[in-house]
Amino acid sequence: MRLRHWSSAALLLLLIGTGAAAVQALQSGAESPVSLPNQDGSLKFSVLGDFGTGEQVQYQLAEQMAKLHERFKYDLVVLVGDNLYGAERPQDFQKKFEIPYKPLLDAGVKFYASLGNHDAREQRFYKLFNMEGKLYYTFTPKPNVRFFALDSTYPEPEQIRWLEKELAASSNDWKIVFFHHPLYSSGETHGSDLRLRAVIEPLFLKYNVIRPQRPRPYLRARQAAEGDRVLCRWVGGPVAGGQHRPGVRHYGEGIRYRSGVHGR
Amino acid sequence: MAETFLELEEKSSHEDQSPFAGSRTGLLSLVAAILLALSACARSDKQPPSPPATSESPSSAPATERVVGPLSPADAQALATMNDRLKQYVDLHRKIERSLPKLPKEATPRQIDQNQRGLEKLMRKARATAKPGDIFTPEARPVIQRLLATVFGGPDGKQLKASIMDEAQAAPSAAKLIVNSRYPDSVPLTTVPPQVLQTLPRLTEDLEYRFIGDSLILLDVHAHVIADFIADVVP
Numbered sequence: 001m002r003l004r005h006w007s008s009a010a011l012l013l014l015l016i017g018t019g020a021a022a023v024q025a026l027q028s029g030a031e032s033p034v035s036l037p038n039q040d041g042s043l044k045f046s047v048l049g050d051f052g053t054g055e056q057v058q059y060q061l062a063e064q065m066a067k068l069h070e071r072f073k074y075d076l077v078v079l080v081g082d083n084l085y086g087a088e089r090p091q092d093f094q095k096k097f098e099i100p101y102k103p104l105l106d107a108g109v110k111f112y113a114s115l116g117n118h119d120a121r122e123q124r125f126y127k128l129f130n131m132e133g134k135l136y137y138t139f140t141p142k143p144n145v146r147f148f149a150l151d152s153t154y155p156e157p158e159q160i161r162w163l164e165k166e167l168a169a170s171s172n173d174w175k176i177v178f179f180h181h182p183l184y185s186s187g188e189t190h191g192s193d194l195r196l197r198a199v200i201e202p203l204f205l206k207y208n209v210i211r212p213q214r215p216r217p218y219l220r221a222r223q224a225a226e227g228d229r230v231l232c233r234w235v236g237g238p239v240a241g242g243q244h245r246p247g248v249r250h251y252g253e254g255i256r257y258r259s260g261v262h263g264r
Numbered sequence: 265m266a267e268t269f270l271e272l273e274e275k276s277s278h279e280d281q282s283p284f285a286g287s288r289t290g291l292l293s294l295v296a297a298i299l300l301a302l303s304a305c306a307r308s309d310k311q312p313p314s315p316p317a318t319s320e321s322p323s324s325a326p327a328t329e330r331v332v333g334p335l336s337p338a339d340a341q342a343l344a345t346m347n348d349r350l351k352q353y354v355d356l357h358r359k360i361e362r363s364l365p366k367l368p369k370e371a372t373p374r375q376i377d378q379n380q381r382g383l384e385k386l387m388r389k390a391r392a393t394a395k396p397g398d399i400f401t402p403e404a405r406p407v408i409q410r411l412l413a414t415v416f417g418g419p420d421g422k423q424l425k426a427s428i429m430d431e432a433q434a435a436p437s438a439a440k441l442i443v444n445s446r447y448p449d450s451v452p453l454t455t456v457p458p459q460v461l462q463t464l465p466r467l468t469e470d471l472e473y474r475f476i477g478d479s480l481i482l483l484d485v486h487a488h489v490i491a492d493f494i495a496d497v498v499p
Contacts, residue, residue: 086449086450087449088373088377088449089373089377090372090373090374090377092373093373094373117430117431117452117453117454117455118452118453119453120380120488121485121486122376122379122380122486125367125368125369125370125371125375125376126371126372126373126376127370127371127372132369132370133369152455153453153454153455153456154455154456154461154472155456155457155458155461156330156458156461156466157327157328157329157330157458157461157462158330158466160327160328160458161328164328181455190430193427193455194423195420195423195424195427195457195458195459196457196458198327199327199458199459200327
């Protein structure tokens with residue numbers, strides 16, 4: 001066993017929610033920005049979900065994301081679904097994705113999507129979502145980091161088998177699985193997906209996976225480690241005295257599954 | 265606190281081993297993986313076989329296994345009639361799909377839209393006389409209903425129904441289902457829990473089981489068309 005400071009880890013996760021509360025928090029001047037560990041050579045990425053409305057609040061948040069990117073060069077954004085709400089005509093792809101994120105796309109930031117229940121399945125062919133026609137897939141942005149995108153709206157046995165095979169074959173230091181439905185959430189509307197958790201969490205425990213939590217303004221993710229699940233806070237934006245505060249700035253957290261590790 | 269967060273890291277034994285790390289075992293694993301991948305590719309173009317009679321139930325099976333059961337020989341025969349209709353549908357779908365420009369894996373929104381709407385138009389035209397029961401045959405319907413009733417009647421049934429109905433309030437058109445109509449753009453797809461998918465016959469990737477209200481629909485996800493449905497399957 002050895003100790004590791006998360007602040008010096010080779011990977012940084014930045015979770016960005018959407019909705020009015022997130023934008024108000026991003027624009028608020030009441031709280032000074034927290035310095036993010038910005039280590040050279042680290043992989044920095046954002047997680048974005050429930051965003052494709054084409055409404056003003058999405059544009060405001062996209063603007064903040066672009067501003068942040070000017071001083072914190074995250075390499076990629078993983079999309080955790082509900083990428084386009086409602087109609088998905090060509091003009092909707094522009095209004096709900098290409099226009100708001102143009103500064104990031106122009107800066108070379110790549111977006112990797114997973115699909116939510118509001119997303120048409122053809123999104124997997126959309127070149128800017130980098131899914132290569134697949135509903136679930138894997139990619140390796142750096143040699144020691146591997147991402148796995150799942151289709152949690154339709155978790156057939158064949159997909160679960162694929163996930164286990166890919167996790168078992170992966171020798172990457174960082175295995176990060178992302179998908180639409182939260183395994184843990186205190187959200188009042190949707191909450192934790194217990195049926196999905198029962199199926200895939202054992203694989204996360206077995207293969208030491210990181211699971212980014214989908215951010216929501218009302219989400220209060222679990223604070224403490226429970227058994228083999230360690231809640232990790234990657235950067236310090238929302239945290240004051242160890243507590244989450246409503247209306248957070250930029251923050252990141254995930255659940256890291258560590259076989260044989262208890263406590264934090 | 266976040267920047268001083270510490271983790272006790274224990275390097276597990278499997279992280280120390282590459283699965284293909286220069287050993288005979290590794291080589292065999294690689295060969296096996298290639299063979300599996302090739303066989304998977306070969307299977308992907310075929311209609312999955314109809315499920316055989318079995319006394320097994322999915323409740324005791326791991327999530328990686330599909331167990332359509334328990335099925336009597338008569339049940340299996342009934343599902344075989346559905347499988348035959350599925351094969352006919354998939355053959356038609358693929359024939360029409362081949363007549364359209366091939367959609368690249370990195371497509372523009374315009375290419376995606378044109379391809380999808382073109383397929384929808386041709387599929388609906390080709391099945392202009394389609395009606396409920398054309399695919400979910402009268403023989404197969406009670407079997408599907410019983411399989412689902414078993415899952416929903418189990419100890420997790422309430423949670424499974426809650427998962428499916430999570431955003432059902434956003435589906436006001438549930439009572440107006442029409443076979444061969446376009447799936448409404450304004451209605452989000454229902455999430456289908458793994459425990460439900462595990463007990464239903466496997467489909468090709470062009471087709472999915474979804475729910476609208478209490479109805480199980482067979483959705484052509486590429487054409488956005490409701491290929492068939494069974495009403496009142498969620499107790």
